[in-house]
Amino acid sequence: GAVVSQHPSRVICKSGTSVKIECRSLDFQATTMFWYRQFPKKSLMLMATSNEGSKATYEQGVEKDKFLINHASLTLSTLTVTSAHPEDSSFYICSAPRRGGQETQYFGPGTRLLVL
Amino acid sequence: GENVEQHPSTLSVQEGDSAVIKCTYSDSASNYFPWYKQELGKRPQLIIDIRSNVGEKKDQRIAVTLNKTAKHFSLHITETQPEDSAVYFCAASISSSNTGKLIFGQGTTLQVKP
Numbered sequence: 001g002a003v004v005s006q007h008p009s010r011v012i013c014k015s016g017t018s019v020k021i022e023c024r025s026l027d028f029q030a031t032t033m034f035w036y037r038q039f040p041k042k043s044l045m046l047m048a049t050s051n052e053g054s055k056a057t058y059e060q061g062v063e064k065d066k067f068l069i070n071h072a073s074l075t076l077s078t079l080t081v082t083s084a085h086p087e088d089s090s091f092y093i094c095s096a097p098r099r100g101g102q103e104t105q106y107f108g109p110g111t112r113l114l115v116l
Numbered sequence: 117g118e119n120v121e122q123h124p125s126t127l128s129v130q131e132g133d134s135a136v137i138k139c140t141y142s143d144s145a146s147n148y149f150p151w152y153k154q155e156l157g158k159r160p161q162l163i164i165d166i167r168s169n170v171g172e173k174k175d176q177r178i179a180v181t182l183n184k185t186a187k188h189f190s191l192h193i194t195e196t197q198p199e200d201s202a203v204y205f206c207a208a209s210i211s212s213s214n215t216g217k218l219i220f221g222q223g224t225t226l227q228v229k230p
Contacts, residue, residue, distance in 0.1 A: 034217055043205060044160070044220045060117075093159060097216055104150070105218060107159040 003027050004096050006108035013084055014116055021079045021111045023050075023094030029074035030096035034105070035067075038091040050077040050094075084115040118143040120208050122221025130229050135196050137224045139206035140188040146208040149189045150218070151180060154203045163204075164191070196228045 003026040013019050023033055031052045036044040048069055049057040056069035068080040077096075081088055093110040119142040129135050141149075147168035152160035166173045166180045166189065173180050177196075182189040193200055203225050207218040 032216070043223045044218075046217055046219065049217055095218070104162060104165065105216070106162070107152075109159045110157075112157075 004094065004106045004108040006094055006111050008111060009109060010112045010114075012114045012116065015085055016083055018080055018082045019084055019113060021081075021092055021094075021113075023077045023079070023096070023108050025075045025096045025106075028096075028098050030077075030098070031074060033071060033077040033094055033096045035069065035077075035079050036093045036095065038093060038110075040091075044093065047079075050079075052077075081113065084113070086115045089113055089115045118146055118208055118210075118219040120206060120219050120221040122206050122224060124224060125222060126225045126227070128227045128229065129196055131196060131198060133196055135191075135193045135200070135226055135228075137191045137204055137206070137226075138188060139190070139208075139221045140186075141208040141219075142187070143208070143210070144184075144187065145210050148209045148216070149180070149182060150207050150209075151178075151191050152205045152207065152220075154205065154223075156203075160205060193226075196226075198228050198230050201226055201228045 005024045007022045033050040035047045038044050046059050047062045050069045050071040052071045058064045071077040091110050094108045095105040097105045122139045150165035151163050153163045154160045164178050164180050166182050177194045179192040203223050205223050206221040209218045
């Protein structure tokens, strides 16, 4: 199957700092990627759709100025959590469909963020 | 927007028994329904999916059924094994759109007792 990587796998930061998470499709190009957040023992909540070469589309209730998304190439999307607070601590997972938005989605391994 | 409801939230079965997880969706335009298995601290792994042009799909011990009229779909696992223990998520999306975003159910924690 397709491979999607994420970096870093774990990050601990102080409140008020910004954290950047990278999502890469390793063996295919992805014009669209998705970012999810998952709290312990909860489901995956879609945060935003990352679109290569254009602005991301955010889900209702997700602050676009707090969760900055950049999809600069066909294999890389980044999520930056700005001015992180303890309530932002969560498991962040990206996914990418092999072709646009119409194929099976493959998930990255996730990034566990802990904000102190 | 789409809303996906999943039941039960927890399911405990004896090894060798069958397990059934059910999901309902709200948007009749949804036409792609994948099921993911997630082990603790790991990424969701696709185990089976079904598109709206078929009513049933099977892959060894796993099968999925879809009732478009009732807007519900189910995951069936037969001859369960301890390694089937995990959290299972159903999802729905409109794969003909440009986004194809997945909306997930709440998840089912399956425990298979040896």
